[in-house]
Amino acid sequence: MAVAEFAATSSTSYAKTSHHHCSSQLSYVSNRLSHHRKINFRPHARTQNAKICCSVTSKEVQATVAIPTQDLKKKPECYGVFCLTYDLRAEEETKSWKKLINIAVSGAAGTISNHLLFKLASGEVFGPDQPIALKLLGSERSFQALEGVAMELEDSLYPLLREVSIGIDPYEVFQDADWTLLIGAKPRGPGMERAALLDINGKIFADQGKALNAVASPNVKVIVVGNPCNTNALICLKNAPNIPAKNFHALTRLDENRAKCQLALKAGVFYDKVSNMTIWGNHSTTQVPDFLNARINGLPVKEVIKDTKWLEEDFTEIVQKRGGALIQKWGRSSAASTAVSIVDAMKSLVTPTPEGDWFSSGVYTNGNPYGIAEDIVFSMPCRSKGDGDYELVKDVIIDDFLRARIKKTEAELLAEKKCVAHLTGDGIAVCDLPEDTMLPGEM
C-alpha cells in the first residue's frame, strides 16, 4: 500500500479528547512489515509532513507526523503504525515532550514480557510525559509471536509509545538502547544439569553483552532477569567492558517484594508498612531475606515479630522457595509479579529513594562495604538519587546468623562463576556446584 495514501490532520487537547479518538482519525496504512525479519537502518530524513494529534499532557499539543516518501518496505526497523514518525522540531516547539527513551527487551515474546511491555508503554516507569521506544528481541522460533506482541501494542494506542521495532539480531535491536531488560533465557528442563543451564544461557548473555558493548548507549542500564540471573549478569558485564559494571543488575526485586509480603502477613499489617528489606546474594534458594535490618512501621522487625524461630526458619524458606510454590499452583513460573518487580526495580533507579529506606538489587560487588567477595553479582541494599545510578547502603547490621547465610550464598555464586570462566574471560571452566544450588522455582 502506498504511503501517500496516509492522511491524517487533527490537533486536539488531551484534556478533552482521548488519544483513542485522536488515533481513530488516522487512515491506517501499515503495510504489516511481517516479512521483514530484521531491523537494519534508521528512518531517513526525506519526509513530507501531515498533522495528527498525539497529546500526552494537559496542554494542547500539535505534533507533526513525518510521512516517509519512500516505500515502507525499505523501512523495516519499525513495526506497523509505529513507522508513522513525528517531527521532533515541532515537538521541541511545544516544550511538552521529553527526549525519547529507548528500551530494549529480550525474550519479548515470552510470558513475563507479555505483562511488562504494556506496563512500560502505559508510562508506569518513566511517567505520563515521557515518550518511549520499545525495541523487541526475539528469535527465529519466536518471531511470529513477536509480531503478535507488536500488533497488540499497536492496538493499545498508547500515546507515549512512539516506536516499536522487532528483530532477532541483538546488534540491531540494542542499538542506542538506554535501558535493556534481558529476560529471554532457556528454561531448565527435566533432567538438565544446572551446569548445562549455566553454559547454554551463559552463551546467550555473553553474546548479548558483546552486542550491548558495541551498539547500546554507553551508559545503558541493564537488568538481567533470565536465570540464573546473577551469573548471567556477571557474564554480560564481563563481555561489555565499555559499559560501567555498575550499570548491570540482576533482578532480585521480586524476592524483596515476596519477603515484604510475608512479613506483612505475619505482623498483620498492610505491606506498605514494611521497609528496608534487603535480599542478600543469589536469586536462588540460598538467597538471604534480611529480617535483621528490615522494619515494620519504622521499627525493627524483631520488635514487632517476636517469633524468632519463624523468622529464622519459616520466613527465610518461604521466601527462598516462593517461586517453586507458585509454579506448583500455576504450572509455570511467576510472570505478572516478575513484570511488576521489573517496573519496581526500574522506578527505584529513576526516582529518589525515600529518606531512610532502600531497595535490593543484584549488583557488581567490587568496592562493597560488607566484605563480600569481589567480582561477582550479589544482591545488596541500594539507594538512588533517581538519576539511574545507585549507591550501596552503609549503615546495615550484619550479625553472626546473617554473616553465615551470606557466606553460603556467596559460596554458591563463586562456584557458579567458576562454571562460566570460559564465558567471562577467566580461563577454563571448572564446574563443581553445591548440591543445593537451585532456582527459586526448583524445589
Ligand SMILES: NC(=O)C1=CN([C@@H]2O[C@H](COP(=O)(O)OP(=O)(O)OC[C@H]3O[C@@H](n4cnc5c(N)ncnc54)[C@H](OP(=O)(O)O)[C@@H]3O)[C@@H](O)[C@H]2O)C=CC1
Ligand atoms: N529473576 C527473577 O526474579 C525471575 C526470573 N525468571 C526467569 O525469566 C526468564 C523468562 O521467563 P518467562 O518470560 O516466564 O519465560 P518464557 O518461557 O515465557 O520466555 C522465555 C523466552 O526466552 C527465550 N529463549 C532464549 N533462549 C531460549 C532457548 N534456548 N530455548 C527456549 N527459549 C529461549 C524465548 O524467546 P526467544 O525464542 O525469542 O529467544 C522465550 O520467549 C526465565 O529464565 C525465568 O527463569 C522468572 C521469574 C522471576
Ligand SMILES: O=C([O-])CC(=O)C(=O)O
Ligand atoms: O525459577 C524460576 O524460573 C522462577 C523464578 O526465578 C522465580 O519465581 O523467582
